[in-house]
Amino acid sequence: xxxxxxxxxxxxxxxxxxxxxxxxxxxxxxxxxxxxxxxxxxxxxxxxxxxxxxxxxxxxxxxxxxxxxxxxxxxxxxxxxxxxxxxxxxxxxxxxxxxxxxxxxxxxxxxxxxxxxxxxxxxxxxxxxxxxxxxxxxxxxxxxxxxxxxxxxxxxxxxxxxxxxxxxxxxxxxxxxxxxxxxxxxxxxxxxxxxxxxxxxxxxxxxxxxxxxxxxxxxxxxxxxxxxxxxxxxxxxxxxxxxxxxxxxxxxxxxxxxxxxxxxxxxxxxxxxxxxxxxxxxxxxxxxxxxxxxxxxxxxxxxxxxxxxxxxxxxxxxxxxxxxxxxxxxxxxxxxxxxxxxxxxxxxxxxxxxxxxxxxxxxxxxxxxxxxxxxxxxxxxxxxxxxxxxxxxxxxxxxxxxxxxxxxxxxxxxxxxxxxxxxxxxxxxxxxxxxxxxxxxxxxxxxxxxxxxxxxxxxxxxxxxxxxxxxxxxxxxxxxxxxxxxxxxxxxxxxxxxxxxxxxxxxxxxxxxxxxxxxxxxxxxxxxxxxxxxxxxxxxxxxxxxxxxxxxxxxxxxxxxxxxxxxxxxxxxxxxxxxxxxxxxxxxxxxxxxxxxxxxxxxxxxxxxxxxxxxxxxxxxxxxxxxxxxxxxxxxxxxxxxxxxxxxxxxxxxxxxxxxxxxxxxxxxxxxxxxxxxxxxxxxxxxxxxxxxxxxxxxxxxxxxxxxxxxxxxxxxxxxxxxxxxxxxxxxxxxxxxxxxxxxxxxxxxxxxxxxxxxxxxxxxxxxxxxxxxxxxxxxxxxxxxxxxxxxxxxxxxxxxxxxxxxxxxxx
Numbered sequence: 001x002x003x004x005x006x007x008x009x010x011x012x013x014x015x016x017x018x019x020x021x022x023x024x025x026x027x028x029x030x031x032x033x034x035x036x037x038x039x040x041x042x043x044x045x046x047x048x049x050x051x052x053x054x055x056x057x058x059x060x061x062x063x064x065x066x067x068x069x070x071x072x073x074x075x076x077x078x079x080x081x082x083x084x085x086x087x088x089x090x091x092x093x094x095x096x097x098x099x100x101x102x103x104x105x106x107x108x109x110x111x112x113x114x115x116x117x118x119x120x121x122x123x124x125x126x127x128x129x130x131x132x133x134x135x136x137x138x139x140x141x142x143x144x145x146x147x148x149x150x151x152x153x154x155x156x157x158x159x160x161x162x163x164x165x166x167x168x169x170x171x172x173x174x175x176x177x178x179x180x181x182x183x184x185x186x187x188x189x190x191x192x193x194x195x196x197x198x199x200x201x202x203x204x205x206x207x208x209x210x211x212x213x214x215x216x217x218x219x220x221x222x223x224x225x226x227x228x229x230x231x232x233x234x235x236x237x238x239x240x241x242x243x244x245x246x247x248x249x250x251x252x253x254x255x256x257x258x259x260x261x262x263x264x265x266x267x268x269x270x271x272x273x274x275x276x277x278x279x280x281x282x283x284x285x286x287x288x289x290x291x292x293x294x295x296x297x298x299x300x301x302x303x304x305x306x307x308x309x310x311x312x313x314x315x316x317x318x319x320x321x322x323x324x325x326x327x328x329x330x331x332x333x334x335x336x337x338x339x340x341x342x343x344x345x346x347x348x349x350x351x352x353x354x355x356x357x358x359x360x361x362x363x364x365x366x367x368x369x370x371x372x373x374x375x376x377x378x379x380x381x382x383x384x385x386x387x388x389x390x391x392x393x394x395x396x397x398x399x400x401x402x403x404x405x406x407x408x409x410x411x412x413x414x415x416x417x418x419x420x421x422x423x424x425x426x427x428x429x430x431x432x433x434x435x436x437x438x439x440x441x442x443x444x445x446x447x448x449x450x451x452x453x454x455x456x457x458x459x460x461x462x463x464x465x466x467x468x469x470x471x472x473x474x475x476x477x478x479x480x481x482x483x484x485x486x487x488x489x490x491x492x493x494x495x496x497x498x499x500x501x502x503x504x505x506x507x508x509x510x511x512x513x514x515x516x517x518x519x520x521x522x523x524x525x526x527x528x529x530x531x532x533x534x535x536x537x538x539x540x541x542x543x544x545x546x547x548x549x550x551x552x553x554x555x556x557x558x559x560x561x562x563x564x565x566x567x568x569x570x571x572x573x574x575x576x577x578x579x580x581x582x583x584x585x586x587x588x589x590x591x592x593x594x595x596x597x598x599x600x601x602x603x604x605x606x607x608x609x610x611x612x613x614x615x616x617x618x619x620x621x622x623x624x625x626x627x628x629x630x631x632x633x634x635x636x637x638x639x640x641x642x643x644x645x646x647x648x649x650x651x652x653x654x655x656x657x658x659x660x661x662x663x664x665x666x667x668x669x670x671x672x673x674x675x676x677x678x679x680x681x682x683x684x685x686x687x688x689x690x691x692x693x694x695x696x697x698x699x700x701x702x703x704x705x706x707x708x709x710x711x712x713x714x715x716x717x718x719x720x721x722x723x724x725x726x727x728x729x730x731x732x733x734x735x736x737x738x739x740x741x742x743x744x745x746x747x748x749x750x751x752x753x754x755x756x757x758x759x760x761x762x763x764x765x766x767x768x769x770x771x772x773x774x775x776x777x778x779x780x781x782x783x784x785x786x787x788x789x790x791x792x793x794x795x796x797x798x799x800x801x802x803x804x805x806x807x808x809x810x811x812x
Contacts, residue, residue: 106233109273139196165706336390340459476506504701517546531751678707
């Protein structure tokens with residue numbers, strides 16, 4: 001049954017026409033029609049969520065509905081000329097009818113991936129709920145191995161989870177992954193694993209799921225603890241090796257020169273990778289006798305990987321490399337020097353000093369000889385043995401100066417493109433001061449920035465980290481500044497932490513005081529999102545001292561504003577006010593409207609919490625007025641959100657809804673899925689509840705919790721849980737509400753967030769209608785309120801709360 005069939009069945013169950021369903025969801029009638037007719041196979045996740053809401057689906061029914069829409073099919077194409085391994089393949093097919101995990105192990109180049117992909121295609125019909133595949137890069141470059149938490153995020157998205165609903169914590173991702181696979185039949189292929197620790201979180205737990213794992217490592221820990229069945233793989237038998245050549249070259253050509261075939265099989269050590277490279281060369285040169293090719297293999301070089309069965313692989317690769325035209329050799333070398341796992345044409349063209357067209361032709365030549373692997377999105381990768389060899393050839397063929405120049409061209413390309421792509425996210429801060437000339441081969445303007453950004457994200461993290469550790473200090477900290485700002489808007493906190501930490505290391509090594517100040521400040525902002533407030537203050541105050549020493553007044557104003565927010569969060573009201581007012585004073589001196597808007601936004605929040613709603617509204621309105629010339633949608637959206645919360649506290653619910661919806665629409669339109677969206681959704685839920693519709697607040701709260709999990713923001717999570725507690729209390733689910741508030745209190749206490757502790761205590765006091773616990777929680781709330789200088793609104797009935805605004809909000 002297709003997803004369209006499921007939609008039609010649910011619609012008819014409810015007695016709805018297509019027009020009725022369109023009206024209920026906001027989806028165009030034509031889109032509904034296209035879904036049901038099958039013209040749209042994979043609807044957007046937002047569309048699926050809207051349909052599930054309209055159909056009233058919850059629990060397992062909702063999971064199944066979402067899963068039907070997003071059954072992943074990620075397997076690579078089946079091997080074109082698979083040969084041999086018949087007995088092993090039969091064993092694996094049988095094994096996976098009962099065993100949950102098969103581990104195919106063996107030397108590099110022995111054919112593990114080819115066998116795993118062939119097997120997966122053979123049995124994929126057993127798994128109608130989808131097939132997941134990932135190359136874990138376990139034995140590629142040292143920094144290329146994929147982290148399990150990153151793979152989990154991608155798998156969850158493939159299984160239908162919205163990107164902004166993926167939890168930030170690894171444990172949360174594992175739990176959600178297993179939940180999504182429960183009751184489903186999904187095949188998971190984990191290729192090129194480094195060790196058991198990399199694999200274990202990715203194994204499916206459902207009875208109907210199976211996993212195929214490949215690795216050079218024996219993964220004995222996995223076999224011992226996960227009941228995985230090992231299937232060791234050796235080189236091909238002589239007959240299977242000849243069959244592989246026959247499949248690729250034709251039996252007739254082999255029959256003419258049986259002696260040469262025997263020599264090729266022997267000198268390739270019956271290793272599939274080596275045989276495939278030789279066969280590709282032979283096909284490319286049909287007029288060359290196999291005896292001549294065998295003769296070229298006579299002089300073996302050292303093995304690429306001592307201890308592998310591939311003792312002569314290096315000689316085979318050298319022989320194939322030597323036959324390449326110079327342009328293809330150059331591109332081959334550049335792939336070996338690139339720090340990332342897969343690359344695009346433009347990065348390689350700049351490294352090699354070639355045009356994009358020349359680079360594409362060279363990549364075509366390499367692909368023809370099986371020396372690169374085309375990947376989705378017009379990208380190219382390499383088998384890790386080939387990558388190792390490519391790096392060796394580059395360092396042998398090029399002088400150290402030439403190698404450095406190629407790497408520098410790559411770094412310049414990334415720096416320039418990052419500055420152009422992410423420049424809007426860097427506004428309001430010192431611009432990238434160490435600019436470089438435009439690259440020789442830029443990314444085409446027709447390529448959407450967000451597409452390039454997503455495709456290159458892993459490469460940029462790897463390249464910045466590489467640069468910080470290999471003497472390219474200026475590149476690392478200059479490129480990190482705008483890139484980390486973009487990562488922040490996407491809620492990609494783990495990547496942001498890696499990038500900002502590398503930037504601090506590089507700036508210190510570079511001896512650039514201003515760069516240190518900016519990088520340390522960016523690191524402080526990242527630490528805050530993890531709830532590490534003591535470290536945030538330590539780093540933020542260090543950044544402020546350095547900025548003052550460097551005379552960077554504009555960045556000083558920005559950092560004062562950031563510190564004002566942190567002081568406010570931890571309850572240091574006096575320093576929060578002083579910092580925000582000093583930031584406003586500097587903005588006035590500089591005549592900088594952007595900095596003025598940010599300072600006034602923080603002051604609006606502080607006035608709001610003190611109960612000075614007139615002062616809060618004045619600051620919020622002025623902030624939006626002076627910000628008008630700028631175009632950073634996230635900041636503009638946050639200003640609307642803050643003004644909306646002031647209206648909310650004033651009981652001006654219509655104005656509050658207008659501002660909050662403006663904030664939400666701007667954030668979604670700009671693809672900003674970070675914490676600001678989560679806060680906006682939480683306040684929309686509060687507004688909806690105060691309007692007398694607590695049941696209608698639930699979708700906003702669910703979406704806000706998804707964002708909180710995706711960005712791993714403990715403050716936001718605590719705030720949303722407290723709000724959901726009150727919403728559940730008003731809908732008659734008081735026990736569930738108390739559990740939510742207790743969880744919020746535990747989170748706020750664990751990270752040292754007194755304001756969220758106050759709100760959780762306040763909610764618990766209200767939900768405990770009488771008795772000792774009510775008094776304990778209300779007393780704790782009053783004590784915290786006094787310490788914070790906030791205004792605690794007396795408890796009142798739901799009807800009273802619906803007529804006017806509720807109680808102190810969070811720090812936003």
